[in-house]
Amino acid sequence: MQSSLIITIYKSCDYLNRVLESIRHQTVMPGEIIVTEDGEATENKTLLDLWRDKLEIPLIHLTQKDIGNRKPLATNKGILASRGAYLIFLDGDCVLHRDFTKAHLDLADEKCFLTGRRVELSPKATDFLTAEKIATGYLNGIPWRLLVDSAFGKTHHLGRFFRTPPLLRKFLVQDKILDIRGCNFSVHRKNMLAINGYSNFFSGAYGEDSDVEHRLKFLGLKMKSVKGAAIQYHLWHKTQVKDLSNQRRLENVVRSGNPRTDNGLVEAPAIP
Numbered sequence: 001m002q003s004s005l006i007i008t009i010y011k012s013c014d015y016l017n018r019v020l021e022s023i024r025h026q027t028v029m030p031g032e033i034i035v036t037e038d039g040e041a042t043e044n045k046t047l048l049d050l051w052r053d054k055l056e057i058p059l060i061h062l063t064q065k066d067i068g069n070r071k072p073l074a075t076n077k078g079i080l081a082s083r084g085a086y087l088i089f090l091d092g093d094c095v096l097h098r099d100f101t102k103a104h105l106d107l108a109d110e111k112c113f114l115t116g117r118r119v120e121l122s123p124k125a126t127d128f129l130t131a132e133k134i135a136t137g138y139l140n141g142i143p144w145r146l147l148v149d150s151a152f153g154k155t156h157h158l159g160r161f162f163r164t165p166p167l168l169r170k171f172l173v174q175d176k177i178l179d180i181r182g183c184n185f186s187v188h189r190k191n192m193l194a195i196n197g198y199s200n201f202f203s204g205a206y207g208e209d210s211d212v213e214h215r216l217k218f219l220g221l222k223m224k225s226v227k228g229a230a231i232q233y234h235l236w237h238k239t240q241v242k243d244l245s246n247q248r249r250l251e252n253v254v255r256s257g258n259p260r261t262d263n264g265l266v267e268a269p270a271i272p
Helices: 013-024 042-051 071-081 100-107 123-128 131-135 144-152 166-171 189-194 208-218 245-256
Strands: 003-009 032-037 059-062 086-091 094-096 112-115 184-188 222-225 232-234
Touching: 003 013, 003 071, 003 100, 013 032, 013 042, 013 094, 013 131, 032 042, 032 071, 042 059, 059 071, 086 094, 086 100, 086 189, 112 208, 123 144, 184 189, 208 222, 208 245
Parallel strands: 003 032, 003 086, 032 059, 112 222
Antiparallel strands: 086 184, 094 232, 112 184
16 A cells, blocks of 8 residues: 655754654655645755655655644645555654554554654753764664653653554553544545545644544544554654634534535645
8 A cells, every 4th residue: 555654844954854864764665755844944945855865755845835834734735745545644843763654554444543642852852863863773773862861851751662562552551542643643545535634724733633533533433543553753842832713613623523624625725
């Protein structure tokens, strides 16, 4: 099954470089990488032009005007440009364990959408995990420095470092998950088309992932956990301020029970 890895970014060229380096080490490569940018940063274009020579799979770069947080729109444009039957979504500040894409593809289910969690790296651990470290295969073994920072420093979620066998995942209740995280999310393309993708009504700072979660459930899909299987490390940055007006939008979606947004994939090409 051909897959598309869709990475939504905003600036952060250095972080994107680290993410791409971790993708280069995947045990199972996606069929293509689509970097869809909520903006038009020159440094990202330069970086991606260099990466095209390093990768043996297609790398597509999309941009849009930088006029506020419009992550859902950028993600929709990535979906429209993709060719894979299976879509794996990622944020541009999340470095991957080498079996990340393999886990999503191994656990893919037409009746489900998959979502996981991430290790939250501290500023110190983020500075340590450079592209050069990743290039040497640091994450292919036991990342002792990061583990020590999780045990004694400010990196959070020690238990999210480790891939666990299916039976142990169930014993550790890693097969249960409460809600979606768009940085670690996958679904069959046909199901994203059925709900008309992400809702462009959302500003992106809050609620856009929950909106997709509810509408996929209205479609009849179940949410499936990839905790303990699809491991990723979130590079530290300041937390964005939530747009609480999205809470009202989300409440309206929940009340409606409608799986399809009327401002999503179909409408995205007409939005600059």
